[in-house]
Amino acid sequence: MLSSRFQIRSIHSSACLTKTLKGKTPAEQRWLARQLKDPYVKASREQNFRCRSAFKLLEIDDRFGLLQPGHSVVDCGAAPGAWSQVAVQRVNAAGNDPESPRGTVVGIDLLHVPPLDGAHFLCSHDVTDPATHAKLLELLPNNQTHVILSDMAPNASGLRHMDHERLITMCLSLIDLAEKILQPGGSLLCKYWDGVRVHELQQRLSSVFSSVRTLKPNASRKDSSERYFLARMYRKPVKWR
């Protein structure tokens, strides 16, 4: 009985898939077929997350306990807002848990981010621009944050080496941002694409954080060069006059 029900459902869903794929280019067909089969896409729809990337942050946070109630979080490259949704829940930024301290979430993106209860978005803002840093300082309690998250990615050119270079440069700019807003002991989680300059980024992070580890969450596609650095225990550099 169960297997015949399953067969009927499979016939039905493959008929739907054929209909959905009609009139699409081969590349669009491949992308759509992958989306339709992806369990994280399905789960994000069921759990009202704005995109599947929510599960990467959930997995990392479940493992390392990065986001605690009452924490402040800066989410770099926030659109469409799935990581901010996770951060709002975990730091209690919407105040849904009256027993726990209320946190703060500020998201930044070049693009528009639809409003989210508990989060403040700096849309049409560039994370690498010092003018954005100044606005961030005003929004953060005590001008400091516990955590910087970055899932930022430049528009892919298709040239792997060039895309890698551009993302590494963006990640390096986060170290300057950390110097302005990250509190001592704080954490930075940033996405990069694997390539020749990864070692340089790791070394720069290790010079100001006590621990730096490489992560590849299950929700990150196996065929992607995407990885994350989780840098913890920030040591603010001492400025000599």
Ligand SMILES: C[S@@+](CC[C@H](N)C(=O)[O-])C[C@H]1O[C@@H](n2cnc3c(N)ncnc32)[C@H](O)[C@@H]1O
């Ligand atoms: C993969 S998406 C982020 C998805 C997001 N973590 C989520 O869960 O919804 C990458 C984002 O980085 C943003 N981005 C790229 N460069 C940026 C920059 N210099 N400043 C701000 N945002 C940037 C892009 O506009 C894009 O929305």
